[in-house]
Amino acid sequence: MIAALGLLLGIVVGLLLQPDVPLGLEPYLPIAVVAALDAVFGALRAFLDGIFDDKVFVVSFISNVLIAALIVYLGDKLGVGGQLATGVIVVLGIRIFSNVAAIRRHLFHA
Amino acid sequence: MPEQQTGRERLRQALTRPVSRGQVTAAVLLAIVGFASVVQVQSQDRDANFAGARQQDLIQLLDSLNLASERAENEIADLEEARSSLRNDADSSNAALQEAREQAAALSILAGTVPAVGPGIVAEVRAPAGRVGIDQLLNGLEELRDAGAEAIEINNTVRVVAQTSLTDGEAGVVVDGQQLSPPYTIEAVGEPNTLAQALDFTGGFIDEVEGEAIGGQVRVEQREAVEISTVREPNEPEYAEPTEQE
Missing domain, CATH: 3.30.70.1880 (Protein of unknown function DUF881)
Known part of the structure; x- marks a missing residue:
């Protein structure tokens, strides 16, 4: 309950404040968001599996975001930022899909 | 809590259960995700395409724009040439027409x-x-x-x-x-x-x-x-x- 409220609160605050993304963070924010989504879906799946642990969630969330941003940053430095960002998005997308599939099996038994 | 709980039951419980530490943590992280995605979506909407683009992409973009404008300039030159030649044609055909009209007038008076x-x-x-x-x-x-x-x-x-x-x-x-x-x-x-x-x-x-x-x-x-x-x-x-x- 509180978790859903938290999500809503974040969206509302973002809509109200409409902050500018700092220039240095601009290339990494989209990747970070996708990585965070991956962590969130992973956590939901773990919760439905009955093995949810908040510490694991926090650590996986932060490390996901940081590693995704780091990979893209490294790619930028190496001159292959665009390709690496695409790669990261693809991998995270695959993980999100498999997590969602597990959640679906739990919720709908299908 | 029995071990053989299903996912649905856990979800229902979570929605009705009072505040726990895990829920607060999840709430905070979800708030961050929500906030970040909204900000990203809005900044994407606001500054068209280029603010978040990488240097390489920008250079490529610039190159292709340069090429396009070069092509457009060539096309403009071609078209202007065509226009001036058409104008010359029109002028000379107008003159010929004028001459023919005068001749026709003279001839029709004679005839x-x-x-x-x-x-x-x-x-x-x-x-x-x-x-x-x-x-x-x-x-x-x-x-x-x-x-x-x-x-x-x-x-x-x-x-x-x-x-x-x-x-x-x-x-x-x-x-x-x-x-x-x-x-x-x-x-x-x-x-x-x-x-x-x-x-x-x-x-x-x-x-x-x-x-x-x-x-x-x-x-x-x-x-x-x-x-x-x-x-x-x-x-x-x-x-x-x-x-x-x-």
């Missing part, structure tokens, strides 16, 4: 297919019946033509052109198949003085008509505007064809 107006003379020939025939009239017309008459009309009924024929009829002369009876009125467009003098010299038209043999009378009037309203149907030449001229 008598259009009414004409201009300075000229009106000669009224009165003579006893049968005295003035084609001999005299032909002389008069020839003299008028010599003097540069551009359009000639007799009695407001017949236009005199190159193909005009004159024959003697019973009650006067027959011009182009039309019976004319005296008095004859000859209208001619041209330089009035020259035309008047062309008729009036010793042994000329007036001299002959007013001579003792005929005893007629000619009155020549010079006018600023002589109106020649009779027209002829242009006849297509049946046998003659223009030869090609280099």
Whole structure:
């Protein structure tokens, strides 16, 4: 309950404040968001599996975001930022899909 | 909590259960995710495409834009060239058209297919019946033509052109198949003085008509505007064809 409220609160605050993304963070924010989504879906799946642990969630969330941003940053430095960002998005997308599939099996038994 | 709980039951419990530490943690992280995604979506909406783009992408973009503008400039140059050549064409064809129109106007006056107006003379020939025939009239017309008459009309009924024929009829002369009876009125467009003098010299038209043999009378009037309203149907030449001229 509180978790859903938290999500809503974040969206509302973002809509109200409409902050500018700092220039240095601009290339990494989209990747970070996708990585965070991956962590969130992973956590939901773990919760439905009955093995949810908040510490694991926090650590996986932060490390996901940081590693995704780091990979893209490294790619930028190496001159292959665009390709690496695409790669990261693809991998995270695959993980999100498999997590969602597990959640679906739990919720709908299908 | 029993071990064989299903996912649905856990979710239902989570929605109804009072606050726990895990829930608060999840709430905080979800708030961050929500906030970040909204910010990203909005910044994407706000500054079109380029703010978040990488240097490489921007350079590529710039290159392709440069190429595109170069291509567009080439195209502009081509089109301008085409336009100027078309304009030249149009100018010369306009000039040709103008020339052709003038020529057509001149020719149609000569051929008598259009009414004409201009300075000229009106000669009224009165003579006893049968005295003035084609001999005299032909002389008069020839003299008028010599003097540069551009359009000639007799009695407001017949236009005199190159193909005009004159024959003697019973009650006067027959011009182009039309019976004319005296008095004859000859209208001619041209330089009035020259035309008047062309008729009036010793042994000329007036001299002959007013001579003792005929005893007629000619009155020549010079006018600023002589109106020649009779027209002829242009006849297509049946046998003659223009030869090609280099």
